[in-house]
Amino acid sequence: MSDHATPSLSPLDTHHLLFRRLHSLSGIIPVGVFCIAHLFTNFQMMLGASHFQHEVEFIHSLPGLLFIEISLWGAIGFHAVLGVVYTLTGKSNVKHYKENANVRYTLQRVSGVLALIFIFLHIATLRWRWDLFGWFTPFYAHGVDGEPLSTATTAAALQSHWLVVVLYLVGALSVVYHWANGLWTSAITWGVTITVAAQKRWGYLCAAMGLALAIFAVGAVVGALKYDLTEKDKQAIELKVQASGSTPVHQASGH
Numbered sequence: 001m002s003d004h005a006t007p008s009l010s011p012l013d014t015h016h017l018l019f020r021r022l023h024s025l026s027g028i029i030p031v032g033v034f035c036i037a038h039l040f041t042n043f044q045m046m047l048g049a050s051h052f053q054h055e056v057e058f059i060h061s062l063p064g065l066l067f068i069e070i071s072l073w074g075a076i077g078f079h080a081v082l083g084v085v086y087t088l089t090g091k092s093n094v095k096h097y098k099e100n101a102n103v104r105y106t107l108q109r110v111s112g113v114l115a116l117i118f119i120f121l122h123i124a125t126l127r128w129r130w131d132l133f134g135w136f137t138p139f140y141a142h143g144v145d146g147e148p149l150s151t152a153t154t155a156a157a158l159q160s161h162w163l164v165v166v167l168y169l170v171g172a173l174s175v176v177y178h179w180a181n182g183l184w185t186s187a188i189t190w191g192v193t194i195t196v197a198a199q200k201r202w203g204y205l206c207a208a209m210g211l212a213l214a215i216f217a218v219g220a221v222v223g224a225l226k227y228d229l230t231e232k233d234k235q236a237i238e239l240k241v242q243a244s245g246s247t248p249v250h251q252a253s254g255h
Contacts, residue, residue, distance in 0.1 A: 020189050023078075025186070027186070030075050031076055032179050032182075039172070041055040043215075043219045045155075045223030053141075053150045056150040057141065060141060076119070080116055083112050083116070086109075107181065108178060110174075111174040111175075112178050115171065118174060119175070121135065135164055135167070137154075137164075138244075139153050140153050140237070140240045144239045145239075147236055151224075153237055156234070156237055157224075158225055159225060159229065169217070169221060172217035176213045179210070180207065180209060181210075184206040
């Protein structure tokens with residue numbers, strides 16, 4: 001008999017391929033699908049306030065919305081926890097061999113961390129209505145009197161300070177890159193793209209989809225910045241804030 005005991009493997013090691021596939025799948029469905037719908041919805045601000053308001057009200061009218069949200073958060077939590085584990089345990093040779101694969105490997109982990117931080121801050125300031133160093137973005141679909149406020153509240157948040165714009169651009173584009181590159185690697189994980197030629201063709205398609213989502217993300221920010229906040233908008237937001245007991249929204253200040 002050997003004097004050396006065989007080290008016990010963790011469930012992640014024992015079922016490595018299964019967890020890798022589930023991790024990639026959760027990033028595509030439902031998280032990736034939600035990101036596409038979310039960015040496309042926000043892009044409607046480029047087309048006008050009524051378009052964005054219509055999309056928001058459509059989402060709020062979906063049956064089983066609470067179940068959708070719970071499922072989505074479960075998938076995001078699962079994907080995020082495994083992603084952090086893989087980030088802390090994975091190794092990259094980018095310092096020694098600056099090949100495309102190693103660069104993508106590193107960018108995938110960096111963008112994942114940035115995306116996770118952004119999503120937390122986005123939800124904390126949007127849904128939980130935290131005021132983090134002036135970054136406060138409460139979202140109200142309607143005002144106290146029923147007036148549409150979806151575009152106005154989003155515009156007020158983005159126009160409050162240039163740092164908010166930077167945080168949203170960096171965060172949203174990190175999400176886009178992480179999804180597009182993850183979509184490419186998931187095809188390899190699932191054995192769909194085996195040959196180099198197939199991986200290259202799929203890479204072009206993933207890049208095209210990533211570019212489209214990046215345009216949606218940037219377009220949403222531009223649409224919010226271009227929106228002309230009227231005194232009526234500001235008063236309606238302030239009334240809604242007071243009614244909900246939230247911290248006052250930081251209005252556009254020209255910073």
